[in-house]
Amino acid sequence: MPRTKQQFEEIRLKSQKRILDAALEVFAKQGYHLATVDAIAKTAGVSKGLMYNYFKSKEELxxxxxxxxxxxxxxxxxxxxxxxxxxxxxxxxxxxxxxxxxxxxxxxxxxxxxxxxxxxxxxxxxxxxxxxxxxxxxxxxxxxxxxxxxxxxxxxxxxxxxxxxxxxxxxxxxxxxxxxxxxxxxxxxxx
Amino acid sequence: MPRTKQQFEEIRLKSQKRILDAALEVFAKQGYHLATVDAIAKTAGVSKGLMYNYFKSKEELxxxxxxxxxxxxxxxxxxxxxxxxxxxxxxxxxxxxxxxxxxxxxxxxxxxxxxxxxxxxxxxxxxxxxxxxxxxxxxxxxxxxxxxxxxxxxxxxxxxxxxxxxxxxxxxxxxxxxxxxxxxxxxxxxx
Amino acid sequence: MPRTKQQFEEIRLKSQKRILDAALEVFAKQGYHLATVDAIAKTAGVSKGLMYNYFKSKEELxxxxxxxxxxxxxxxxxxxxxxxxxxxxxxxxxxxxxxxxxxxxxxxxxxxxxxxxxxxxxxxxxxxxxxxxxxxxxxxxxxxxxxxxxxxxxxxxxxxxxxxxxxxxxxxxxxxxxxxxxxxxxxxxxx
Amino acid sequence: MPRTKQQFEEIRLKSQKRILDAALEVFAKQGYHLATVDAIAKTAGVSKGLMYNYFKSKEELxxxxxxxxxxxxxxxxxxxxxxxxxxxxxxxxxxxxxxxxxxxxxxxxxxxxxxxxxxxxxxxxxxxxxxxxxxxxxxxxxxxxxxxxxxxxxxxxxxxxxxxxxxxxxxxxxxxxxxxxxxxxxxxxxx
DNA sequence: TATGAATGAGGATTCATTCAT
DNA sequence: AATGAATGAATCCTCATTCAT
CATH class of the missing domain: 1.10.357.10 (Tetracycline Repressor, domain 2)
Incomplete structure (x- = not known):
């Protein structure tokens, strides 16, 4: 049985938030250009791939x-x-x-x-x-x-x-x- | 040959200035991280190698x-x-x-x-x-x-x-x- | 309950056909390598997971x-x-x-x-x-x-x-x- | 003393040829999509970077x-x-x-x-x-x-x-x- | 049966820097 | 002093596949 729409929505929001929080932290510490997508993902505790599920590029992030x-x-x-x-x-x-x-x-x-x-x-x-x-x-x-x-x-x-x-x-x-x-x-x- | 030494010095200063001017222009237009050493050298009309004779890195520039x-x-x-x-x-x-x-x-x-x-x-x-x-x-x-x-x-x-x-x-x-x-x-x- | 079994079988065949049709469409438009599994699943109107229930890989498809x-x-x-x-x-x-x-x-x-x-x-x-x-x-x-x-x-x-x-x-x-x-x-x- | 224009031209042509030959070999063996830039460079015996000096993308190659x-x-x-x-x-x-x-x-x-x-x-x-x-x-x-x-x-x-x-x-x-x-x-x- | 979030290996591309001449 | 060919580490991004539910 798949999860319900709502469950998925919750998961999505949670992950998005984690990524955004991590991005804020890393961008703040290193500046946009020196911050790597890798570092953001690691900080967020998710895979790089997931980041690109939610944000289509580093810039969009x-x-x-x-x-x-x-x-x-x-x-x-x-x-x-x-x-x-x-x-x-x-x-x-x-x-x-x-x-x-x-x-x-x-x-x-x-x-x-x-x-x-x-x-x-x-x-x-x-x-x-x-x-x-x-x-x-x-x-x-x-x-x-x-x-x-x-x-x-x-x-x-x-x-x-x-x-x-x-x-x-x-x-x-x-x-x-x-x-x-x-x-x-x-x-x-x-x- | 002190004369020659002086000439060299003049050339050095002139080249340095050209490179600095070019760097200013390119950094200003693109920002530090997006500016490439190549673009700076091209703008200055000198080779990349020469740039590295005068400035030991992009950052020093x-x-x-x-x-x-x-x-x-x-x-x-x-x-x-x-x-x-x-x-x-x-x-x-x-x-x-x-x-x-x-x-x-x-x-x-x-x-x-x-x-x-x-x-x-x-x-x-x-x-x-x-x-x-x-x-x-x-x-x-x-x-x-x-x-x-x-x-x-x-x-x-x-x-x-x-x-x-x-x-x-x-x-x-x-x-x-x-x-x-x-x-x-x-x-x-x-x- | 043989009836139910038959129904399942029908569903299976129908889903398989939809996926194959979608695959044909997407492969034809983009070529095998540029076609993504995602696009095929979306075109077929099923989830990626289901696709992998029926076909064990993109290549098998x-x-x-x-x-x-x-x-x-x-x-x-x-x-x-x-x-x-x-x-x-x-x-x-x-x-x-x-x-x-x-x-x-x-x-x-x-x-x-x-x-x-x-x-x-x-x-x-x-x-x-x-x-x-x-x-x-x-x-x-x-x-x-x-x-x-x-x-x-x-x-x-x-x-x-x-x-x-x-x-x-x-x-x-x-x-x-x-x-x-x-x-x-x-x-x-x-x- | 830098090399002459002609010397540089020769070097360039030679490298280009090596890369094109390698590309032909690798594309032929693996097909365009499965051929990696890495493999081409390795076959040519040059660095990936050099490839991009001469050809602005795999596609252009x-x-x-x-x-x-x-x-x-x-x-x-x-x-x-x-x-x-x-x-x-x-x-x-x-x-x-x-x-x-x-x-x-x-x-x-x-x-x-x-x-x-x-x-x-x-x-x-x-x-x-x-x-x-x-x-x-x-x-x-x-x-x-x-x-x-x-x-x-x-x-x-x-x-x-x-x-x-x-x-x-x-x-x-x-x-x-x-x-x-x-x-x-x-x-x-x-x- | 069905979903889609999550993964991560793999690939294209860039660019500061070096070095033979 | 001067050149630009060559390098390769670093980086962004993609996508087939898995898996918990």
Whole structure:
């Protein structure tokens, strides 16, 4: 008797998750190009072949991973519902969380950032991610508008850039970067 | 025959420069891992063998390149002599130049940034670069101290991070990023 | 419960046929080596596991298929009973049918031919097929003998070779090959 | 001092030839799909890498080989200059040579034939080969026209098909195929 | 009987590096 | 100083086959 559809589905999901987790770990430690499919499979405790059952290439594995991370991050980073407005409190929280997230797992974020900087290959991802970020940009633009900023669109881009810069430095040097002080500066300036 | 020696030296330097220029171009276009030694040699118009006369590996080529770029950038970006003090004017100039440099050649800077984000491989470079940045950090700390900032060290790191974030976004999206408006915000805030 | 046994047997035969049909289709389209077991199973609408219940390997599947095709073809191509003699009419029919069969399904026949040309792997099949062809060769030899040919054995081999050559060209270029004219030539020469 | 251009050219040609010879041998013995690049390189006594210096893929290697064989064969098989007319003597020679060539090296010709029967992959080769065969078809058509055949184009195609059929059977069973007798039949019929 | 997840050996391809000239 | 032919380890990916259910 074969397993039921549902049983198979469960098995599939479980294996996929193991592979994605392993990929995250290995990509984070070695970077995309130095990470071998072999190492990922070994880390996941599955065969290489299985990987290719679920992801049609190493690149697709990265894509899926990035999209997944992005979705998770968005959920934590921008905890508002569509249409809801940003408040000072929420922006404060975004700043704090955005920095803490990186400090907790600098390796993962290195991988994440590195993609933005890879030439060619990753353009597909960029589009997808930009699309996902739209509501976040909109909400911020709204927020800055209500705060009375003259050019809320520019301010939003400025804020995003600043946050990315901070996160970048947290990643590079999590030990000596004065995260707490910088948080305060940011909150004072933007929230 | 000292004359001949000098000529050899000239040829050496010229070839080296051609190779470094080619490497920069190819690394910038393809990223370190996707760039092949072959492509670099071809771009430089020399043989692979010659390349290995001057640089003992692909990695060394990258190192030399990065250090060189860093030195150039520092010269332009921080045009003060050791001991000299930063003025509002100079900081303003730093902000403007720092952004314009990236906008002029986003590809090169992508390569540059990507190194900071590569795990493992580039740890060696980091030390060297951090060392080179020391005087720049010091001068900025001094500057912020004189401007009356409470925590000038934190402010310096904040400023560096912000500048990197802006530059990152300029690189990613040089066309729609509101560089001029952001410059104004930065100058108002830091200069 | 003999009834149940019979039902099982029916199911078995039905599944086997579906798999063989699918195999024929996929082998014909992609060639033996490029055809995947997966594709065959999918085309047949069964699981890979089931396939291996009926055929112990991809190679056996090919064997069964070839033998089956051979039997079918023989039935159509040489519609005489053992011992019965070939007549002009029957030979004419063989020529016409032999060419039409190929023109109707050039892909299948390509697969069929390709086996004769594969080194190593398929030697096993050759023996089996040669054995099956014996009565056909005998009947032809008889026929040519009665027609007064000096060397009926050679003539038989010649006829077989010619037919295969014609069929090969029909397969390669079914559109522009002058099949009807060639039929006439053949009939005039051999029938 | 580097070698001269000419020296390099010689080395290249020599290596290429070794690889092509090896490829012919291995493809002939195992068939395209079962032949491994490794085996070819080993047979040629060079590294796998070198193969890829000269041929950008296994498939291209096959293409080059086929084209080369074709050219050689044409030179022997159709020893007339463009514009020159075919005579009975030349056609007789074509028949004899065409069969002897195959009998001498059935393996090579198996490889050659197998390509015509491979689905998909080899379409590029087909076009090239058809183009090369044009002058041969033209000369034959002319010949049959002057011989007073009613439909010389059809006759040409018939003749080609017959020759291929004979060659095919020579390949499959070089030992018992009555080559000499068949030659006589062919000569009587076509020359 | 029937399923499809899992395996892993095997194969094509790439590319930094070496070395004879 | 200069060349580019040659190497081979490393890597991605495929697919026939097995097996627990």
């Amino acid at each position: 990265l894509h899926e991973l990035m999209i997944g991370m992005m979705e998770n991050m968005m959920a934590e980073f921008l905890p508002i519902k569509p249409g809801e407005k940003l408040t000072k409190k929420i922006v404060t929280q975004m700043i704090n969380e955005g920095i803490d997230l990186v400090l907790e797992n600098p390796k993962y974020w290195k991988m994440y950032f590195s993609v933005f900087v890879q030439p060619d290959v990753m353009n597909m991802i960029m589009d997808k991610i930009m699309e996902m970020l739209q509501p976040y940009f909109k909400a911020l633009t709204n927020y800055f508008e209500e705060k009375g900023e003259k050019d809320p669109v520019a301010m939003t881009r400025y804020f995003s850039a600043v946050m990315d810069g901070i996160q970048l430095h947290c990643m590079i040097d999590p030990k000596t970067f004065p995260a707490e002080k910088v948080k305060k500066i940011l909150i004072k300036q933007f929230a | 990258l190192h030399e390149l990065m250090i060189g770029m860093m030195e150039n950038m520092m010269a332009e970006f921080l045009p003060i002599k050791p001991g000299e003090k930063l003025t509002k004017k100079i900081v303003t100039q730093m902000i403007n130049e720092g952004i314009d440099l990236v906008l002029e050649n986003p590809k090169y800077w992508k390569m540059y940034f990507s190194v900071f984000v590569q795990p493992d491989v580039m740890n060696m470079i980091m030390d060297k670069i951090m060392e080179m940045l020391q005087p720049y950090f010091k001068a900025l700390t001094n500057y912020f101290e004189e401007k009356g900032e409470k925590d000038p060290v934190a402010m310096t790191r904040y400023f560096s991070a912000v500048m990197d974030g802006i530059q990152l976004h300029c690189m990613i999206d040089p066309k729609t990023f509101p560089a001029e408006k952001v410059k104004k915000i930065l100058i108002k805030q830091f200069a | 090919l064997h069964e298929l070839m033998i089956g095709m051979m039997e079918n073809m023989m039935a159509e191509f040489l519609p005489i009973k053992p011992g019965e003699k070939l007549t002009k009419k029957i030979v004419t029919q063989m020529i016409n049918e032999g060419i039409d069969l190929v023109l109707e399904n050039p892909k299948y026949w390509k697969m069929y031919f390709s086996v004769f040309v594969q080194p190593d792997v398929m030697n096993m099949i050759m023996d089996k097929i040669m054995e099956m062809l014996q009565p056909y060769f005998k009947a032809l030899t008889n026929y040519f003998e009665e027609k007064g040919e000096k060397d009926p054995v050679a003539m038989t081999r010649y006829f077989s070779a010619v037919m295969d050559g014609i069929q090969l060209h029909c397969m390669i270029d079914p559109k522009t090959f002058p099949a009807e004219k060639v039929k006439k030539i053949l009939i005039k020469q051999f029938a | 096959l293409h080059e080989l086929m084209i080369g064989m074709m050219e050689n064969m044409m030179a022997e098989f159709l020893p007339i200059k463009p514009g020159e007319k075919l005579t009975k003597k030349i056609v007789t020679q074509m028949i004899n040579e065409g069969i002897d060539l195959v009998l001498e090296n059935p393996k090579y010709w198996k490889m050659y034939f197998s390509v015509f029967v491979q689905p998909d992959v080899m379409n590029m080769i087909m076009d090239k080969i058809m183009e090369m065969l044009q002058p041969y078809f033209k000369a034959l058509t002319n010949y049959f026209e002057e011989k007073g055949e009613k439909d010389p184009v059809a006759m040409t195609r018939y003749f080609s098909a017959v020759m291929d059929g004979i060659q095919l059977h020579c390949m499959i069973d070089p030992k018992t195929f009555p080559a000499e007798k068949v030659k006589k039949i062919l000569i009587k019929q076509f020359a």
